[in-house]
Structure formats: C-alpha cells, structure tokens
Amino acid sequence: MKKSVLKHAALMTAILVAGSSALAQGKKVEFFSWWSGDEGVAANALFKLFEQKYPGVKVVNSAVAGAAGTNAKAVLKTRMLGGDPPDAFQVHAGQELIGTWVVSNRMEDLTPLFKSEGWLTKFPKDLIPLLSSKGGIWSVPVNVHRSNVMWFVPANLKKYGVTAPKTWDEFLTTCQTLKGKGLQTPLSVAGGFAEQHLWESVALGTLGTQGWNDLFSGKLKFTDPRAVKVWDTYGKVLDCANKDMASLTWQQATDRVVKGQAAFNVMGDWAAGYMSSTLKLKPNVGFGWAPSPGTAGTFMFLSDSFGLPKGAKDRTEALNFLKVLGSKQGQDVFNPLKGSIAARLDSDLSKYNVYSQSAAKDWKSNKIVGSLTHGVVAPESFMNDFGTVIDTFVNGRNAQAAAAQTQALADQAGIGK
Amino acid sequence: MRRVNRDQLTALAVLAPSLVLLAIFVYGFIARTAYTSLTDWGRDPSQALAANPVIRYIGFANYKDLFTGFLDARFRQDLVSALFFTVFFLAGCLLIGLLLALMLDRNPRGEGFFRTVFLFPMSLSFIVTGTIWAWMLQPSGGVNRLSPLVGLPAGQFEWLTSRTSIWQFDWNRLPLVTALVVAAVLVWVAVTAYREGARTRGHVAVACAALLALWALTGGVTVKLLPYPEPHGFNLAFVGIILAAVWQMAGYTMALYLAGLRGIPEELREAARVDGASERQVYTRVIFPLLAPITLSAMIILGHISLKIFDLVFAMAGPDNTQTDVPALLMYITAFRGNQFAKGAAIGVVLLVMVAAVIVPYLASTFRREART
Secondary structure (H helix, E strand, O other): OHHHHHHHHHHHHHHHHHHHHHHHHOEEEEEEEOOOHHHHHHHHHHHHHHHHHOOOEEEEEEEOOOHHHHHHHHHHHHHHHOOOOOOEEEEEOOHHHHHHHHOOOOEOOOHHHHHHOOHHHOOOOOHHHHHEEOOEEOOEEOOEEEOOEEEEOHHHHHHHOOOOOOOHHHHHHHHHHHHHOOOOOOEOOOOOHHHHHHHHHHHHHHHHHHHHHHHHHOOOOOOOHHHHHHHHHHHHHHOOEOOOHHHOOHHHHHHHHHOOOOOEEEOOOHHHHHHHHHOOOOEOOOEEEEEOOOOOOEEEEEOEEEEOEOOOOOHHHHHHHHHHHHOHHHHHHHHHHHOOEOOOOOOOHHHOOHHHHHHHHHHHHOEEEEOOOOOOOOOHHHHHHHHHHHHHHHHHOOHHHHHHHHHHHHHHHOOOO | OOOOOHHHHHHHHHHHHHHHHHHHHHHHHHHHHHHHOOEOOOOOHHHHOOOOOOOOEOOOHHHHHHHHOHHHHHHHHHHHHHHHHHHHHHHHHHHHHHHHHHHHHOOOOOHHHHHHHHHHHHHOOHHHHHHHHHHHOOOOOHHHHHHHHOOOOOOOOOOOOOOOEEEEEEHHHHHHHHHHHHHHHHHHHHHHHHHHOOHHHHHHHHHHHHHHHHHHHHHHOOOOOOOOOOEEEEEOOHHHHHHHHHHHHHHHHHHHHHHHHHOOOHHHHHHHHHOOOOHHHHHHHHHHHHHHHHHHHHHHHHHHHHHHOOHHHHHHHOOOOHHHOOHHHHHHHHHHOOOOHHHHHHHHHHHHHHHHHHHHHHHHHHHHHHHHO
C-alpha cells in the first residue's frame, strides 16, 4: 500500500512539473496594481496594446483592489520579502517608491531605458528630479493627476455673487460672505486622505512653490513660524467645512457641491472624471474648476508609475512592457479612459476631454511640484503617521503641537538628510 | 524506569504532527514576533525592506516609545478605546442576550423563528455588518431620519463622526490608576478569602493591597510618564461601532444563555416555588446564579473578540480615523503601511498579553475543574 502512495505522489509531482514548464514556454509578464472598476478598463486597453505589439506574450493581471492601494501595497511587501517580486508593479511616483524600495536596494535603475527611448526630453524637466535619487531614475510615470484643484458649480457661485478665491485669505472672506447668505458649510471635505489632501493645498498656497519644496528638502523646518502658520490657516479653513467629514467619501463630498449644499471642494482631478462620467455633468457648465487658492501657476502632481524590481522573473518582457507604458501611444490609450493626462508632453490632446485638455496645458506651462498625500515628496513612513497628526489637529486645533509632531516625523523618516 | 506502552506510543505518533505544526506556526511565530518587537527593524527606512536587512537588538525601546513616546499618542488612545469598547460591548451583548433568552425561554409562539432571527446577524461577516451600519449611521440619513417618521425632529447624533471625548484622564495618572485598581481587586480577593475561611490567603492579599496603595499614594502620585499632560478618554464616535458590534453578537449570547436556561431542570424551579419563592425570586435566587458559568464563558469569548477587533472598525471608519481606532488596526498600518515592522510587532505583543490576561485564567480554571472531576 505504501508503494502505491509513493507512486501517486511521484505521478502528481511529474504532472505539476510538466504543467509549470508548459506555462513557462508561453512568455508572460505579470502586472501588479490596485486598478479595478473603471481604472481596470483603462488597464485592459493597455494590456491589449501590449499584446498587439508583442504577440505571444501574455499579460498576467494581478490586481489587488480596495482601500486606495493600501491592500495592494501590503500584498506587494509580502511578495517582495518572500522573494517573489512581480515583473512590474504600480507605485506612486517619487518617494513612495524611493523611500521604500529604492533605499532598500530592490529596484533596477531605469536611466538606460530613459536614454534609449529618448524619454529624458519627452517628460517635463521638473518631473525627472522627482523620480530620481542616488543618481538613478526609478520608475516610468504612466499618468498624471493634479492635486491642487478647487471645484465648484459656476451657476451657484453666480447666484451667491462670489468668484473662486485666488488666495486662502480671500477664501476665508468668501467663506464669511457665504455663511452670511445662509450657506452653513461653504467648503465640503471628506474624511481620511481628503483631510491631508486639503492640507497640502493650503500649505502650497500659503508657502508658495519654493517654500513647499524647501519643506521637503529640509531647508525649511516644519516648526518654522511660516510652517506653523499653515496649520493656523488650515484650522480657519476647516471652520468653513462640514463637521461630518469622517463619514464622507470624496465622492459624497463632491456630491454636496453639485447639490449646492456646499460651494467649494478641494480634490484631485479624478473628481472631474466622476462628475463628467458618473454624474453626466458638462465641464465648465455643470461644474467648474480653478487652481486651489494661492496656487495658480503651480501644478501639484501625482502619478502612477511602474518600476522594475530586481529579480523580476520575466525581465525582458517587463522592460518591453515599460516601453509601452512610457510610449506616446501607450499613454494616449490609457489616460483618456482613466481620466488622467499623459505624463509626456507630446500627447494627442484631441483624444482627451475638455477638463484634461486644460490640465495638459497647465502641465506643460506650470511649475511642477510633488504631492505629499499621494506619495511624491515624502516616504511611506512619514505619510503613515502624518494622517494621525492631521486627525489629531482636527480634534484639538493645536498648531504648535502639530508642527512639532510633523518635525519629529520628518526627522524619523529622514527627510532633508 | 517506567515502560512506555504501545497505546501511549500510538497516541504520541498521532499527536506529533499537530504538535509540531502548532509548535512552529503558533508558538514559533509568537516567539519570532516577540523577538522582532525587541529589534530596530523598520527604524531605518533603507533596512526595512532590504533583501538582507541589518536588524539590531534594542531591548524594550519600542515598548518605551509606545507608552511614553511623543509620536505614539495614538497607540495610548487606542488602548483606552479598546478597554472602553470591551466594557460596553460586553455589557450590551450580555444584557440584550440575557433579555432575549429570557423572553424566548417562556416558549412564545414562533420561538424557533425568533431564535433564528436573533441569531442570524452572527452569520454575517463583520465587514458586511460594518458597511451596512456605516450607511445607516450617516449623520444626515439612516437612523437619524427615523424620528421624523413619528413627528419628532430629525436626530442630530454624530454616530461615527463625533469628535467628543468623555471621561478623560491624564495618561500620567496611569501608574496611579492601575495600582489603585489592582489594590481594589486584591481587597476583593481578601474579602472572599476570609469568607471562605482561607485566612492565610486573605492576609497575603490584604498585605499586597496595602503595599500597593501605599506606593500609589506616595510614589505613584509623582510618577510622570510624559513631560506634559495627555488626556485620553472615551470617544463618543465609538457608540456607533459598539451598536453594530452588539447587534451582531447579542444573538450569539442569547443562544448561549438559552442553552444554559434549558439546562436548568424544571424541578429546581418547582422546588423554589413550593418553598414560597416569588417569580422574581426564582430568577434572582435560582436561575441567575446557575447561569454564572455561562456568563463567564460569554465574557471570555466576547472579550477576546473585542480586544482583537479589526474588520468591523476598518469597514465602518477606515484606517485613518484616530477617533475610532483600535490597537489591531494600528498594528496593521504601522507594520504594513508605515514599514515599522518592529513597532508593529510590539503592538502585537501588547495585544497578545491583553488577550492572554483574559483567556489564561479562564483556561486554567477549566483545567483545574476538569482535573478535579
């Protein structure tokens, strides 16, 4: 009896080995992301393009949906630590990649790819330094979203006789005007990341482009009186906002503006996709937008990008995949569906909607800075605890304490070193 | 030398695989986590996820940070929240469960139907419960819209979004409060010991209590964990979460109590009535004392669920809501989002100790009882 068990085991092993080698014969590339739903459609278009260009190579889509990428990132860490990296994985461009994976020496330098594809001149010149560290370029940005946008309904503003404010001081005045006219919560804010998202717009608008960059290069301390003032302003801005933030998703916060329960909302430009595709509103009629107060002329960007982990099993295919991701055709297939703009400067604007065309124009002409909330300027270890600092501030409104905590976080995360 | 017989050998052989698996995958991993919590894994970002990270032993620095560090106020609030949550969750489940069980015990019509109805929420996952209740507890919808149906003004209660905290105390008072609470428990132990006639046990307990109280009043008052006052209290935003949790687990408690009630022989009730006990006295003097073991089991089972709770809170309030945070959630984001693996492990160990404090005495007393019979 024992013999037959052994025989069975041997047979099973043989079948398994044969099966896996059969799989290995067909070439593949594994693509790891948190894109699902609408974004999954855009990713599929990209896969189709890749399979057309490289016939015989199959794209294996391992998406882990949910919680704005938190779940996917946890799975990714498990796989990387276990020595099973995917061939290409989604990561926010900048420090989210650099602070976690580049410093731990897990990524391949993509400078040769950027050179051979001629990408060094195809992307904005402010962008490349934000993707680089230690003399290497670490990821290929496939799309670009803008963080510092303020949304409103033009007709409602006209009704109240106000315009989109140009500075945060002006915003606070407008806020009082609107409150005087019976609008209790002129600003709608959602919970979670949206609180941090609003903070970065306030900080950029208060400190200016140079001040913002200095903050994350360590030249300006978070405890500097100028930086403390950001928290003061943030507190005043929150006084104009709804109190039930924590229970709202960003879509529900957008809904409040659309329904006229609030006048303004600061959110990334995925809100444009939500309002035009889901709510069927017309750009410039059903909804309007402006750079968030004090940030005109600056494009605070975030980007999904893909890097090449060391030890990728299908390295050649992965490099080919990155080539498609960074190509003009690839970006123009993906971005109109995703509702973002291309990171490249030469994209075909006729394929994009009205909002994206205006954003693409700014992408070419504005100064470019990185978003904090979405991983460009600070590493994960900073961002993880910064959420706590913001939430503590929202409760206690202690600007000095928040500034001191942020500086302690920055020291811990090694910002400015 | 004692000979091992064939039977014992077979038993050992049969048990060995599960013993080995348990040793590795439970106790081995616990040991590994405990060790990790004493290292600096994650303090240096460049080592956190490196292929061969340099990990140094740093003793109890992570624990020191958690309990007294400037940046870890969130953990301390989480501990306080977990305790409050446990107390209210237990009280709610036990009370409602007992009430439902007593009602069903009177054999109403359609008893089977109601039993199923009350038990049903337990079959849902906490994620489903959390999502549904998060919708119902929206400030401007759901539960708050019920009152206009009967002509009252709409409810204003901020179920999950309240930022009010009540019953606050200064974290610096923690050693003092702990000492006094332990002293109180010791006094209680002493009282029961004297009542049972165990004089030595009573003397020891009284002595320990006196010693603790003395320390609390002399040394404990001046101990400062932090250089500044740090208030922690019960966040009212937890009310919504407690509501959902009780909704889910009260039916289960009811089932436990119902089994207990059915286990009480009718003769006992009859005997009490013959002895002239009123219907109320039948309950307070006969039935409730007999239900005490059930209450203890329910408290253990619910208590360790509530200390470890994660999914319900994650679904109802998300990961970045410090008002409604619990240690398990903080452990997850600290380790797997912030890459602070050692600190995450330390939170895990604190959780383990808390749950062990609930479960181990229970297991010990069960074993002792089994050994006796």
